[in-house]
Amino acid sequence: MRRAAVWARAYGAEGAWPFFDVTSYVAPEFRPTPELTAELAAELADFLGRLPNGEVRQTCSGAVRAAGLRERNPAAFSDLPDLYEPLVLFYERGGEFTRDNAGFLDLTGVRFRPGTLQSHLGNPPVTLLGDTVLDALDADGQVVYYTAEARRGPLLRRRVLRGEQSDERFDRDLCWEPTDLIPGTGAEAEGAALVRLEELEAAKLIGEILAEVTRP
Known part of the structure; x- marks a missing residue:
């Protein structure tokens, strides 16, 4: 939440916070290379199609696109922490989440309100994610x-x-x-x-x- 708030503030994506594809804001014209598209498009589409949560699909797709943009232009993200690192670790370790109609996020049994973008900007960064x-x-x-x-x-x-x-x-x-x-x-x-x-x-x-x- 904190990293997403930092990125949203930096690139004018406050309305999309907290789960969004940041590449659309950093470089709206960005398109993956044809080689990358040919190699990963079918596999990624199949994977995303099996995810029931639209916000999970969006962040997984965003992580792939951000990696492609970073490879093409390493300086694009040099002054900000990796936006998707915590989420990718969360997903790789079997985590998932849903959002209910009351505004809560449910992390497979642990429910909490996500708060506001502004409130998370003041949180200390989490750097120990090993x-x-x-x-x-x-x-x-x-x-x-x-x-x-x-x-x-x-x-x-x-x-x-x-x-x-x-x-x-x-x-x-x-x-x-x-x-x-x-x-x-x-x-x-x-x-x-x-x-x-x-x-x-x-x-x-x-x-x-x-x-x-x-x-x-």
């Missing part, structure tokens, strides 16, 4: 993240799946391991009071741990 971070965040059930105050403790999560609760900590082997550091109310982790984290904050902590572990 498989390790996403694998660590992907989990079935209801998940709540914690860490010690001032971010001086381990990253913890409490997960409830089919009525069963489990508490885990993210260790330096980049895996979740069982822990007893999350008691009930007034929980403490290694002597420090716990604070609840949003998922983006948890992603940042996972990225920091990953950077420490992989640092030469």
